Amino acid sequence: MTGSGFDVRTDRISAGDWSAWQQAREEIEKAVAEAKEIAERVEAKADFTALDKATRALQDHAFRIGVIGNFSTGKSTLINAMIGAEMLLTGVLPLTARLAEIRYGPSDRITLLTENGVEEVSQEEFNERNKKLKAAEEAGKPVDPAIDYLKAIIELDRPLLRSGLVFVDVPGHNSGFSSHEAIADDAMRSCDALIAVLLADAALGKVESDRLETALLDLEHQSVFIAVNKLDTLRPEQQTELIAEFPKRWARFLDSLDLPSEIKEPLRDRVYFIDSFNTLQRKLGRSAPDTGVKEFARLERDLAAMADGDLIAEKLDRPRRVLLRQLADLQRTIKDQYRLLDADAEKLLAHRQTIDGSIDKLERIASEIRRTCEEAGILRACRQSVRHAAEIRFTNYLDRLPAWARVGRADRPRPDGNRFMRLGPHRVRARIKLIAAELLNRFQKELLRFTEELASRGDGNDGASRPIWQALQDTYDLAEPALYEFEREIARMWQEVLSDPNARPPVADLRGAIQDLLKDFTGIPLEIQPVGVTTLIMRNVTERIQEIFLRLADPGGSSDASDLLKAVWELQQEITAGLQQLASVLVGTDAEVRNALDELLEKYACRAVAAALTDGTGNVATLAERYAANAERVVKNRQDALLGFLHDQTNRVRSLYDNTVRTVEAGLEEVRAKKAVLLEDSTRLTTLWSAFEEAR
Numbered sequence: 226m227t228g229s230g231f232d233v234r235t236d237r238i239s240a241g242d243w244s245a246w247q248q249a250r251e252e253i254e255k256a257v258a259e260a261k262e263i264a265e266r267v268e269a270k271a272d273f274t275a276l277d278k279a280t281r282a283l284q285d286h287a288f289r290i291g292v293i294g295n296f297s298t299g300k301s302t303l304i305n306a307m308i309g310a311e312m313l314l315t316g317v318l319p320l321t322a323r324l325a326e327i328r329y330g331p332s333d334r335i336t337l338l339t340e341n342g343v344e345e346v347s348q349e350e351f352n353e354r355n356k357k358l359k360a361a362e363e364a365g366k367p368v369d370p371a372i373d374y375l376k377a378i379i380e381l382d383r384p385l386l387r388s389g390l391v392f393v394d395v396p397g398h399n400s401g402f403s404s405h406e407a408i409a410d411d412a413m414r415s416c417d418a419l420i421a422v423l424l425a426d427a428a429l430g431k432v433e434s435d436r437l438e439t440a441l442l443d444l445e446h447q448s449v450f451i452a453v454n455k456l457d458t459l460r461p462e463q464q465t466e467l468i469a470e471f472p473k474r475w476a477r478f479l480d481s482l483d484l485p486s487e488i489k490e491p492l493r494d495r496v497y498f499i500d501s502f503n504t505l506q507r508k509l510g511r512s513a514p515d516t517g518v519k520e521f522a523r524l525e526r527d528l529a530a531m532a533d534g535d536l537i538a539e540k541l542d543r544p545r546r547v548l549l550r551q552l553a554d555l556q557r558t559i560k561d562q563y564r565l566l567d568a569d570a571e572k573l574l575a576h577r578q579t580i581d582g583s584i585d586k587l588e589r590i591a592s593e594i595r596r597t598c599e600e601a602g603i604l605r606a607c608r609q610s611v612r613h614a615a616e617i618r619f620t621n622y623l624d625r626l627p628a629w630a631r632v633g634r635a636d637r638p639r640p641d642g643n644r645f646m647r648l649g650p651h652r653v654r655a656r657i658k659l660i661a662a663e664l665l666n667r668f669q670k671e672l673l674r675f676t677e678e679l680a681s682r683g684d685g686n687d688g689a690s691r692p693i694w695q696a697l698q699d700t701y702d703l704a705e706p707a708l709y710e711f712e713r714e715i716a717r718m719w720q721e722v723l724s725d726p727n728a729r730p731p732v733a734d735l736r737g738a739i740q741d742l743l744k745d746f747t748g749i750p751l752e753i754q755p756v757g758v759t760t761l762i763m764r765n766v767t768e769r770i771q772e773i774f775l776r777l778a779d780p781g782g783s784s785d786a787s788d789l790l791k792a793v794w795e796l797q798q799e800i801t802a803g804l805q806q807l808a809s810v811l812v813g814t815d816a817e818v819r820n821a822l823d824e825l826l827e828k829y830a831c832r833a834v835a836a837a838l839t840d841g842t843g844n845v846a847t848l849a850e851r852y853a854a855n856a857e858r859v860v861k862n863r864q865d866a867l868l869g870f871l872h873d874q875t876n877r878v879r880s881l882y883d884n885t886v887r888t889v890e891a892g893l894e895e896v897r898a899k900k901a902v903l904l905e906d907s908t909r910l911t912t913l914w915s916a917f918e919e920a921r
Contacts, residue, residue: 249541250283253548256913260551263906269558275444276551278414279544287328287391288536290448290528291416293409295433296397298422299454299501304392306505306521308383312348313394314355323358323374324408325394329387330380337374344374351377362402385525388532399432413440417540418448418531420524425456425467425498429474438482445546447488448531448539450495450524451475456517457500464516468498497524556910559903566900569892587878590710591871597703598864603696608857610692611679615849618675623835623845626664630827633663637823653826660823660830661837668838672852679856696860700867 257273257280264271282289292300301313304327312335313325335351337344346354354372361368386392395412396405413419419440423433440446453471456464475496479489500517507513531539640656680693840847 246286246537246541253280253283253541253544256548259909259913260548260555263909264555264558267555267559267562267903267906269555271551271555271558273551275414276544276547278411279444279547282415282417283540283544286389286537286540288389288418288532288540289326289391289393289416290418290420291393291395291412292420292422293395293413293436294397294422295399295424296405298397298424300397300422301394302501302505303420303422303452303454303499304394306501306508307385307392307525308381309505309508310381311505311509312379312381314352323355323376323396324412325377325379326391327379327381327386327394328391329382329389331382332380333382334380336378336380338376338378339374340370362404385528385532388529389536390528390532398436413446414444417543418450419446420450420452422452422454425453425459425464428453428467428471429478434478437478441482441484441488441492443550445543445550447491447543447546449492450527451497452501452524453496453498454501454517456498456520457503457514464498471498472496495527497521499524552910552913556907559907559910563900563903563907566903587871587875591868591875594703594871595868598700601699601703603699603703604857604861604864607692607696607860608853610695611856612849612853614679614692615675615852616845619838619845619848619852622668622671623838626831626834627827629664629667630660630831633660633667634820634823634827637663640822656822657826657830657833660827661834664830664834665837668834693856693860697863700860700864 257276260276261271261273263269264273292304294300299315302315305311305313305315308327312327335346335348337346337351337354354374357372358368393412393416395409396402398406398409413436421433421437421440423429429437437449440449453467456467459467472493476493479492482489484492497520498517499521500514501521503513503516504518504521507515507518637659640652676693679691835843838848839845
């Protein structure tokens with residue numbers, strides 16, 4: 226038959242076998258392509274290297290036997306002994322740098338496959354090239370392309386080779402050259418059978434055991450022969466011990482592997498205690514001990530027996546086994562992915578249920594905080610306390626208006642114009658409004674201090690009332706347990722829906738800065754009409770006279786004669802003071818005129834401010850009620866801000882939740898789609914598996 230452009234014997238393969246071979250190879254290649262397609266679709270991290278090498282080996286009908294082992298175990302000598310010729314270089318140092326195939330040929334010749342094609346060389350040139358390759362490698366220098374090659378094909382006419390067997394001389398493992406390791410590993414994947422050469426004085430160490438385990442399990446090699454070489458290097462008693470104990474060690478090693486008995490049992494007897502050098506010397510007609518020669522002959526007989534069997538079936542069987550292993554791995558991957566997808570779906574559903582429960586919990590907490598604040602009557606108590614404190618304080622402020630006016634007199638700007646112009650109605654009105662504005666400004670400042678007292682946190686030692694602060698504190702105390710639960714739940718929800726363990730939502734600040742309580746007390750309207758100074762004095766006298774007559778006209782009043790006399794006396798004093806003020810205004814010095822005029826106008830300004838603040842009633846209750854209502858509104862705004870915060874956070878989480886639900890639904894749909902693909906691929910793998918099991 227013909228393979229890879231090199232002649233091998235064809236008289237043992239019939240036309241029917243050739244057709245069956247072609248069909249089987251095409252089926253394997255098609256199955257490999259389909260397996261790769263499935264692996265890519267299910268995103269399986271599958272390594273097809275071994276399968277690719279085993280499949281590529283089907284391009285040639287020759288049955289390759291790789292001779293593997295550590296360097297200087299006698300691999301090349303073993304092959305030389307098999308063919309009865311010193312075709313391959315041997316030595317105690319690594320000498321095999323490239324693959325060499327020894328196969329059947331009608332005449333002896335050596336052909337090198339190079340980057341540029343095929344080149345035939347003599348034995349001497351072949352040996353010389355290998356020495357130069359070895360020297361370049363040891364020196365760490367680049368190899369001259371003129372001497373380098375990819376693989377050597379050595380053709381000989383030998384009985385074992387005529388049967389279709391091809392021996393592959395492989396660079397040794399552990400030689401210290403990475404290129405040797407790569408070539409050796411590649412040969413293990415592509416060869417159809419293996420002869421593992423072990424040293425008699427260190428057989429089956431850890432590295433060799435791992436290599437054989439890979440060959441038997443991962444690479445699905447069944448035709449493996451263990452050649453314990455260089456037996457003659459041991460003393461007789463050591464040879465006896467090795468021959469007695471090594472088979473037991475080999476048996477224990479095989480028993481440690483997960484291999485079926487039909488594969489494991491034949492391997493137990495494939496151990497050969499040989500000496501390749503002695504055998505080669507004997508075949509070359511040279512004198513040599515007979516140690517290991519008989520066992521070498523047994524190895525040759527077993528190889529010949531294998532060659533006399535169905536090599537085509539044997540060659541096809543390993544790629545099928547590797548393919549079946551790959552299919553089984555893919556099937557496990559699909560099952561694992563199927564389980565993971567089911568777990569993902571379950572987790573997504575649980576995730577959605579958790580968020581559903583949390584949304585309900587957040588809304589319940591917000592409602593509970595609102596209900597607690599309403600039932601506690603905090604706003605009502607706050608309003609009452611503020612009103613009571615304000616009535617006391619505002620009464621004090623009204624009583625202090627004249628004193629405030631006197632204090633501000635020194636800093637008040639001088640009136641313009643001459644003394645007679647200053648007494649005109651419009652000038653008097655403007656002066657009164659100026660004084661009233663001073664008083665309102667002072668009132669606003671005092672009111673601000675009062676507000677700060679009510680809203681500040683007391684230290685508990687001054688006995689002062691802090692109703693606004695207390696209202697906010699009471700609200701916080703009532704809401705704190707539920708608020709803590711809310712904030713903890715909202716934080717957990719953020720981490721859940723954002724899948725971020727460090728996610729932190731904003732926290733409610735109920736006890737922050739107090740809102741401005743004075744906005745309703747700015748711009749209080751003053752109704753001041755144009756009026757002259759004489760008219761003001763007469764108006765004051767008239768008002769006092771009216772008071773006296775009202776007392777006289779009240780039959781049920783409590784005023785007695787002495788009260789009336791006192792009132793008349795006060796009226797006389799008022800008239801006298803007014804006339805004196807008027808005289809000072811008319812005939813006094815400039816300083817006396819200004820002072821007398823402001824003193825007169827301050828009284829009217831105080832009355833105007835008091836009337837404006839009390840809506841003309843003179844009673845501060847209305848003003849205090851307005852102030853208390855404003856304080857209540859501020860506290861309510863703070864409570865509403867808290868509830869608004871809870872509402873906003875709930876809505877934000879709900880928005881995140883809606884996005885999460887959509888993600889969950891998309892995830893579930895993706896899971897269902899992937900599961901459908903996996904189910905389809907699993908069915909295809911099962912079909913492939915069944916077909917190849919039947920083919921085997």
